[in-house]
Amino acid sequence: MKRQEIIKTLEEILPEVSKPTRYLGNELNAVHKDFDKQNLTFALAFPDRYEVGMSHLGIKILYHLLNQQEGVVAERVYAPWLDLEKKMRELQLPLFSLESKTPVAEFDIIGFTLQYEMSYTNIINMLDLAGLPLESANRNSDDPLVIAGGPCTVNPEPIVDFFDVVVIGEAEDLAEDLVAEYLAHQKSGGDRKELLRSLAKLPGVYVPSFYEADYQAGSFKDIRAQDDNCSAKITKRVVEDLNAAYYPTQMIVPYMEIVHDRIPLEIARGCTRGCRFCQAGMIYRPVRERSQARLEQLAERSIKETGYEELSLVSLSSSDYSQIELLVEQLVSDCADLKVGISLPSLRTDTFSLNLADQVQQVRKSSLTFAPEAGTQRLRDVINKGVTEEDLLTTAQAAYDSGWQRIKLYFMIGLPTETEADLAGMVDLAKKVAAIGKWKVKVSTSIFVPKPHTPFQWSSFVGLAEIEEKLSYLKKNLRGKGLSYDWHEPDLSLLEAAFARGDRRLNQVLKRAWQLGAKFDSWLEHFNFDLWKQAFEESGLDLADYVYRDFDLEAKLPWEHLEVGVSRDYLLAEYRRALAEETTDDCRFAECNGCGVLTNIDIESCLVGDSNED
């Protein structure tokens, strides 16, 4: 179907679908270039619905960065919601880009972001809606190059069959090289294999088809480059200097409410706290902070160019930003006249952070969120979450005294070494917080999923039956005045665990689950665990074996050909310290822990305090 036909068909069907503004593509600051006159066309695809995809910072950066280049156009694609998908399939309307309504199959490159494992079926579904051969092996030179990026690429193995190229690390650092290499290839007129070969030479580019995995006795054994032109290890891309790095200010302002409906101002990347369960804390190292001057400039411009009423200071741990007090003070005063609110997500549990929160929420003190993650000091030491019960209670008391009316407490269940005492500790802690005064305390638990490139990458996922027991204990005990409790679905976490640490054999399970009807799995109302069980059975693979297993400390892991910076030795040492209940200090304040990132990546960490001279 041609672009004009797509436009015409959409005019007819959009009045009949929910939230049609999702599909218009004419939001403020959306970039509309003459599609047919570009040298390189790039579809940026987010495998979830508009409200979720539009909230994602990485895509915003890439979108505007690519569109800055002359001769290059980037357009957005999201997973159509089920009502539109149904009509698309009935009318044979192919997946289209939002801006020009061009069929996605006509783009040169389609980039998908891998944000969470349970969005993988949507990727397959979108490739299918685009009318493309699903697997890389079945696509040829006429088809778009299908690329993956995003955090889950630190172990992309369970979904590599569907991708031609995987970008490891921060894709914005690669964008220019990738465009140049692609344009050179276009000129030379080489075939697809040659294109892949030339791309594989770029640092951070992983071409899965050039690598082959071995299995022995039903287990993963090794993965190796098939020829000498490919490096044995692919090292992640990293933006060295956030101040010099491109950052968009003319961000798209949607015509409907999205999940994060505000300006995201990224103040820093990376985190040195070293929580042992946290993948982001490991894979986004080293810490790099943007200077206050640059942030003030970005804030001013983004407000002027979007008109947004709220600005959010984004990072993995905003209170860790070296000069956060100065920054917040300045931004609050800059924004006050414009009536632009400032939000500070991801605050630590201490009075310092509370003061910050008080400063930005001068008027409305609605809800404060703290994440002690575990119920006892012993378990918090195991996970290296450097927060004490005293910290939490003092902060909570101070929060109550300064007028906060609601507090949310986040915990994980199923952490390595967890016992009943830890759950009892969680209940106890929540009750102490509730007893502080007349306020609402909401406890949320998620289920711990061991992730690649973390000290817990070798740990087993806790058993489903055990989770049910833990949940029922918490449901029974987390009751009382002002106290409420909500929890995550265990089945979903179980699958997440399988795909987080899975190997290449899972590609067939994924495809089968999609064929059986799995999609939008992270939306509880659409998640159907039975389909997945059937897909595992039919593929002859044992789900239990993927999740309920302590990985062998000596064996090679399916993602160890991908270098994210922190070394295996460091992770292993941290794992052992965890089991010994020993904590490790934050290298920001103590000495270097030897995680290896600075040598493995060849980069400097950059804190605002250190680099004020620039």
Next chain:
Amino acid sequence: MKIRVKLTKGEQVKFISHLDLLKVLSRAVRRAEIPIEFSQGYNPRPAIAAGPALAVGITSCSEYFDFELATEYPLAEFKADLGAELPAGIDLIAAQEIEISVKSLMAQINAARYELDLQLEIELKAAEVEEILADFLANSEVIITRKRRNKSDRQLDLRPLVFELQLLETAANSKQVLLEALIQTGSSGNLRPQELVRALQKSYPISEDFSLTDIKRTGLYIKEADKLLTPFEVISK
């Protein structure tokens, strides 16, 4: 000072909800750096007040909004600055300063004019369509059932809410007609244009193939007895 503005809501923005449209306007005001007044309280909101909401899908060339400013601001500049920041599909047609104490648009406006683009099930000449409309208007009552969210259905006589109904044009193939209706809107009696269409469909050969996107709002008025005034004509107390 208070400024009353008349805007369009065109094809490009017809799916934006009423609340989201207010957000679009408040963000445009912030980009334009117009000194809008903010409400007091926990959650300061810009003082932009809308007229009667337009259902999602309907276009309009006649939407009204009152902007209250914190400081004096020349009208011409206001028009230019706001106009430059409005997205495609929202055009500023006119703006006028009004007295601070003027009643709100919601309290003032009580009549709305719509164009209805309808498909017929059979070919009809203009005279035949006019006959149908006269027949409809000759009814002393036309009862419709209004579905209400979380409430039981309600029976309603729409006839007194229809002030005018006429044929604007017929298409060459005679199977498509453009009607114009002036109907009551507001808190003391409100008729939705789609309800009028449904009532017509019930008794006359008008196709079921109809959606809100076939409706266009062309005017909002303050109706006093037989006088029809625009919101720009009632701007002092």
